[in-house]
Amino acid sequence: MMASGLLRPGPSLVRGTRLDPAHGVARRLIPLLLLVLVPLVLLGWLAMQTVHAVQERLEQSGLIEEYQLVGPRGPACLRMVIVVDVSGSMSEFAVPRDRALDRLFTWLGTNLRSGDELAVVDFAEEAATRVPATDYRGARLTGPAGAVDGAGTLLLPPVTEVARLGATDCDVELMFISDALITDLPNTADDGRRLLTNNGVHGIHLxxxxxxxxxxxxxxxxxxxxxxxxxxxxxxDETALTLGRAVAALTGQRLERRPEPTNT
Structure with a gap:
């Protein structure tokens, strides 16, 4: 007969205390993994977007005259105001830009619709209208409007100049050609929206x-x-084609290469 007390009860098999260290490690690892994985996922997404943008630019290369707007549009007409930065930092682009604008005007003649309007406003420290708001079919690009350059490039002068173009029932869209070295940008997104709304502007693009x-x-x-x-x-060529892509974005259409003529 065994003496009592020689058999001692072992540790309980249902207690979870021996698993606590592993759980603690897991709890510490999960935030670290998230800190690593989330940026990697974001970087991967950004890389895909960059590749997509590059592929789109490669696929849509050539002359704007080789392309057309395709697809339905909404009921609203468009007043497209091309806002041209004529400050010193943009001077090297002036000649190819104006050549591209001249070609864009011709191209728009077969790609916009009746009721659409076009205007061009130059800006630097001050702003001046180069092409008044007019039916796109009658728009003609002229020389620089003489917008005064100075110590800074300002946003408020061209936006208020756009408001002076006159009332319209069309959606007013501003297409800035600029390096955005602008010294009076709104402090917040709400301020930006308020500036555009107060001057009758539907949207802005850069x-x-x-x-x-x-x-x-x-x-x-x-x-x-x-x-x-x-x-x-x-x-x-690329400037003109980029402007064409921007017009497609404004109208909600697609920019597609014109079909090759068939020989009969």
């Missing part, structure tokens, strides 16, 4: 003539829905 141009962070703060669209501003 075309930047350089892949390596640094854009002010304040532009993204003021107009988060208008990210910069980059292109080679020294190439008149």
């Amino acid at each position: 075309l930047v003539p350089g892949d390596d141009m640094e854009i002010s962070d304040q532009w993204r703060v003021a107009f988060p829905a208008a990210p910069p669209i980059r292109f080679d501003g020294n190439d008149a």
Whole structure:
């Protein structure tokens, strides 16, 4: 007969205390993994977007005359105001830009519809209207309007100049060709929206003539829905085609290459 007390009860098999260290490690690892994985996912998404943009630019290369707008449009007519930055930092792009604008005007003649309007406003420290708001079919590009350049490039003068173009029932869309080195950008997105609304503007867009141009962070703060669209501003063909893409975005249509004529 065994003496009592020689058999002692072992540790309980249902207790979870021995698993606590592993659980603690897991709890510490999960936030670390998230810190690593989330940026990787975002970087992967950004890389895909960049590749997509590059592929689109490669696929849509050539002359604007080779393309057309395709697809339905909404009921609203369009008043497209091309706002041209004529400050000193943009002077090297002036010649190819104006050549591209001249070709765009001709191209628009077969791609917009009755009731659409076109205007061009130059700006630097001050703003001046180069082409008044008119039926796009009658619009003609003239020389620079003589907008005064000075110590800074300002946003308020061209926006208020657009308001002076006259009343319209069309959606007013501003297409800036600029490096966005603008010193009076709104402080917040609400301020940006208020500025546009108070001057009868439906939307704003930014075309930047350089892949390596640094854009002010304040532009993204003021107009988060208008990210910069980059292109080679020294190439008149690419400038014109970029403007065509922007027009397609404004009308909600697609920019597609014209079908090759068939030999009969």
